[in-house]
Amino acid sequence: MIIAGAGGHARELLGILSEMGQVEDVFFFDDVAANPKAPLWNRFPVLRNTTDASRVFQKDPRFIIGVGNPASRKAIYTKLVSCGGSPFSVISPHASIGEFNVRLGEGLNILTQAIITQDVSIDTGTLVHMQATVHHDCVIGKFCELSPGCHILGRASLGDLVSIGAGAVVLPGIHIGEGAVIGAGAVVTKNVEAGSRMKGVPAR
Numbered sequence: 001m002i003i004a005g006a007g008g009h010a011r012e013l014l015g016i017l018s019e020m021g022q023v024e025d026v027f028f029f030d031d032v033a034a035n036p037k038a039p040l041w042n043r044f045p046v047l048r049n050t051t052d053a054s055r056v057f058q059k060d061p062r063f064i065i066g067v068g069n070p071a072s073r074k075a076i077y078t079k080l081v082s083c084g085g086s087p088f089s090v091i092s093p094h095a096s097i098g099e100f101n102v103r104l105g106e107g108l109n110i111l112t113q114a115i116i117t118q119d120v121s122i123d124t125g126t127l128v129h130m131q132a133t134v135h136h137d138c139v140i141g142k143f144c145e146l147s148p149g150c151h152i153l154g155r156a157s158l159g160d161l162v163s164i165g166a167g168a169v170v171l172p173g174i175h176i177g178e179g180a181v182i183g184a185g186a187v188v189t190k191n192v193e194a195g196s197r198m199k200g201v202p203a204r
Contacts, residue, residue: 006030010066062088
């Protein structure tokens with residue numbers, strides 16, 4: 001299995017895999033950093049190109065998106081699918097996920113103490129970070145980033161590639177357009193147009 005990325009978020013995902021007993025034959029992938037540490041902790045090789053990744057995929061096609069930025073998550077997903085990879089979701093055993101009408105896409109990261117309630121849809125490649133909450137009847141698009149401690153309240157919806165900052169709150173029924181960025185600690189009280197950058201209380 002490949003963790004795509006070799007920075008802090010990727011290492012956090014390795015910790016979750018360790019809790020799940022799945023750290024045998026794990027590789028990291030980093031074709032961006034000039035001098036990545038390799039192997040990590042003198043144990044986990046770091047692949048530097050898609051040719052090497054393709055060889056690993058012949059044995060085990062699974063990969064995990066191990067970066068946080070929405071655009072980077074989409075780019076890495078596209079790159080590794082194109083060379084034979086199959087996206088794999090990492091869901092912490094310490095996350096709480098509702099059992100009624102919860103629809104989860106492929107290639108997700110759902111981290112420790114994240115809470116997802118009922119009647120929720122989360123699409124491909126999205127990251128739900130530690131202590132983030134997604135409440136009833138929410139719809140979350142592809143490759144979004146829900147940072148630690150943010151709260152997406154009932155009936156809210158996020159387009160693709162949305163970034164929600166740490167501790168931010170999206171109030172019930174709000175829609176946030178594709179590619180919007182919500183700053184840390186913001187409180188979103190009205191709909192947000194695609195590509196907007198919002199911060200503050202209330203968010204402007």
